[in-house]
Amino acid sequence: MIIKENEIIVEKVIDKDILKIDNNINQYKNAIFFDLEHYVYKKPKCVGVFGSCFFDEQKSKLFVTQYMIENKDEVEDILLLAEQYFKEMQSKYNKDTIVTFSGNNDFTVINYLFEKYKIEYKILDNYKHIDLQKEYEKIVKHGIGLKALEKVFDIDREGELIAGSNLAKTFHKVLKDKEYIVRMPKEKIEKILQYNEQDVVNLFHIYVNWNKYISEIDGNIEVTV
Template sequence: MIIKENQLDIDEINTEDVLAVEDNNMQYKDAIFFDLEHYVYKKPKCVGVFGCCYYDEVKDKLIVTQYMIENREEGKDILLMAENYFKVMQEKYNKKYIVTFSGNNDFSVINYLFNQNGVKYNILENFKHIDLQREYEKVIKRGVGLKALEKIFDIEREGELIAGSNLAKTFHKVMKDSEYFSRMPKEKVEKILQYNEQDVVNLFHIYVKWNKYINKLREQIELENSILESEKLSETEIDNNSEATI
């Protein structure tokens, strides 16, 4: 099992920019930010990478934790480590919220695997879910993907993007061949971990800069709609004048 922990510096947080949920814009202090890389074929097979981070107010840093399996036998181990992580976050650090981007799929996968492996833990019974995709759609009334949302928030990723299908193929091979991981280039392992780390870290950055970019986007959309409405009115006036001339 690869266990990786990292502490990242963050920019100063302007509380006026932070997403307010239930009329509270300080919930980022009580939240964990969560993403999985997994393998599903007809039904969930494994969690390949577990990634989470939280804001440490004392250190003023993001604390990132990742677990990555190296073989089939670690399929249950990573679930037990995930369960322990959630319990520690709740009981020791008093975390109450879990932030994702379209996280229902990840919850379905991990809860299914918990059940299959006798792990009696349900994330959504212990944390209140804040889904940034859903929060975006409430305001903008349009769908959006995480990478597109990152662009809206001027977030530039380091390294290359990895398709979910490629990650699934990798963990399928890890589950099938006990020696596959040892043959994987170290650079590939690091790319996968970096990709997952940026997923969870970027959730935090989007959360605490929410109003700054969402308000700007809302104004842009309102302007576009206003222009379209003006164009429609102009077209109607031209049509009416044409009819009057005839």
């Protein structure tokens, strides 16, 4: 298993810019920002990368945690680490909310795999869920992808974009061949981890800068330039 942890300094968060949920601007302080890279062929096969981060207000930092499988023997192990992470975030750090982008896909995969491996943990029984895709679509009334939303928020990604189909092919090879991860260039592994880290970190930045770029006027979206 590849386990990567990172700390990212956050510039000052401005209250007036933060997304309000039920008239609460402080929900992000109790949240984890979550994204999976996974492999599905007819049915979910594995979580390839588990990625999550949370904001520490005292240290003004994001703390990022990632798990990436290296072979098929770790399919269950990564699920157990995910369960442990969710429980620890709740018991140790008092987190009660998960923020995603189109998170239902990820929950469908991980819940299916939890059930398959008899892990009796229900994420959404323990966490409230805020889906930024749905929050945006409440205003614009049409669908949007994460990369398009990042452009609205003037977010420039570090590293290259990776197509979901390419990630699926990679994790298919990881499951099929125990030595594949050994042969995989370290640069490719780092690109995958960086891609996933950008997903979760950018969710945080979108959340806390929401009103800086978006306001609702007569049911229409106004994008601030």
